[in-house]
Amino acid sequence: MTAVPQFDPLIHAPGRLQICAILSAADEAEFAMVREAIAVSDSVLSKHLKQLEEAGYIKLRKQAHAGRQRTWLALTSAGHKAFAAHVAELQRLAGMVAPAPLGQGFSG
Amino acid sequence: MTAVPQFDPLIHAPGRLQICAILSAADEAEFAMVREAIAVSDSVLSKHLKQLEEAGYIKLRKQAHAGRQRTWLALTSAGHKAFAAHVAELQRLAGMVAPAPLGQGFSG
DNA sequence: TGGCTGACTTTCCAAAGTGGAAAATAAGCA
């Protein structure tokens, strides 16, 4: 029985899960936009990004040539894969809910 | 943009998410079975269950008439609802991923 | 009744994770 999956804690943490979700939906997102989307401080977002980057899940692109320095975030292919895998696990959980009346032979 | 959901931390924690998943799949599950399924110590499981119970998400049934005392766990309707809602949020994330054929070639 | 056993529950404590403020750093510009 493999019904109970084990998640990637790096992605599972709410904040980072949200970051990944945003990046998964958009090709790229700006630091400030993400920070506001998940409602955390600069420092916190920066730390999350660092973790994701060190894991090779995202890539930071600093666009500094237009006067202002701005950081754009994007999932790497590894990041996409990891996130997709995590979501797949989650969907397996979802599958446990939807179907229905299991749990009949649970007397042992 | 409401693409970024906020999760119920009580359910989102890996251990408890797994507990809920198990209970969601079965009508009832035994303490020891769950403890082994999620690979934690008695004390840890007990504490998780206490939290879920205090939130009204699960109910403990002590069946002590057959000689040994055994505790059976089951989600309450509130628990089912909360878990389903959480999974729905998760599926919204999944929806952000699914559309595209990921996993093939990502030159990111 | 007293003691034993099995099945949790509680207490105590260490380790990890998370969050924010503030200082530090980087890049471009006056």
Place this chain on the structure above:
DNA sequence: TGCTTATTTTCCACTTTGGAAAGTCAGCCA
């Protein structure tokens, strides 16, 4: 050089999580 904007680091507090061990409770046995 000094200012400004944008991010990163450091420092620190708080919460969560996990396990070991002691405690509790119910039923059995002598």
